[in-house]
Amino acid sequence: MLRALRPLVAVLLFAGCGSDITSGSSPDLVSAPAALADADRAGGTTPREGSVRLSTGVTLRYVEQGRQDGPVVVLLHGYTDSHHTWDLDLPRFSRDFHVYALDQRGHGDSSRPACCYTQQAFAKDVVAFLDAKRVSRAVLMGHSMGSFIAQQVALDFPSRVKGLVLVGSAPTVAGNEVALGLKEVVDLQTDPVDPAFIHEFQAGTFYAPVPASYLDTLVSESSKLPARVWQDTLDGLIAEDHSARLGRVRVPTLIIGGDHDGFFSVEQQRALARAIPGAKYLLYPETGHAPHAERPRRFMSDVQQFLERL
Structure with a gap:
């Protein structure tokens, strides 16, 4: 199996992550416990866990933090x-914001329905979550798949979106060579999904070092998904192409990408910035597909400045 994975891993790692992405020095390298300690010194609190049954029929797990009456940000x-992708960022959020980090359908500890895993289905869950929490409008911050779902919500339910933060994103996944190569391997998976594949998939998203404990958590969370959710979710991502509609987005938008993103090239990132009127685009040097994890200090500083201007 590992031999069969090599072509895919070579594509994912073409930016040259190195043999051990959890080692090395970086001014942004910070463990989750260290980030929590910083938050405690600043008067922060540990996120609260919860779950909610939505009108779409799924039960979503989530964590939340911040002022109950503060501006809402949904991650x-x-x-x-799962919501653990934000473990290095949540402790750095200002407690003036009411932040929800979701486990989306099929992922983390949320329910795993037999159907459906299209971008439209994920987007309807987000709106149903806002309804359940009696939130009229929210800022949506999404990474990779989450960024496309955020785009979908802004297009299909524009009155519910106050702003967008799109991380490791592009105008579409349709036709993306890396996604299509990933699909070839994902389609071969049976339960349980190959642990070596999961580790190489997750590790391949980073260029700058990340904490070993953080990578271990991501691998553990991905291991919760049955093969059918891996397959159906990726199929849904590849099938949807709303790039021609992005000019209709009329909310403040911040796009953050890495210059060594192994999924979406800098040109694809810039195409997204050109497609959304007035979007601000920040390109992080020496950074891969996950700026929020590879550069959490800079990332949260940029996000906070954006949110405070809304």
């Missing part, structure tokens, strides 16, 4: 991830 994780 949407990437493909096969």
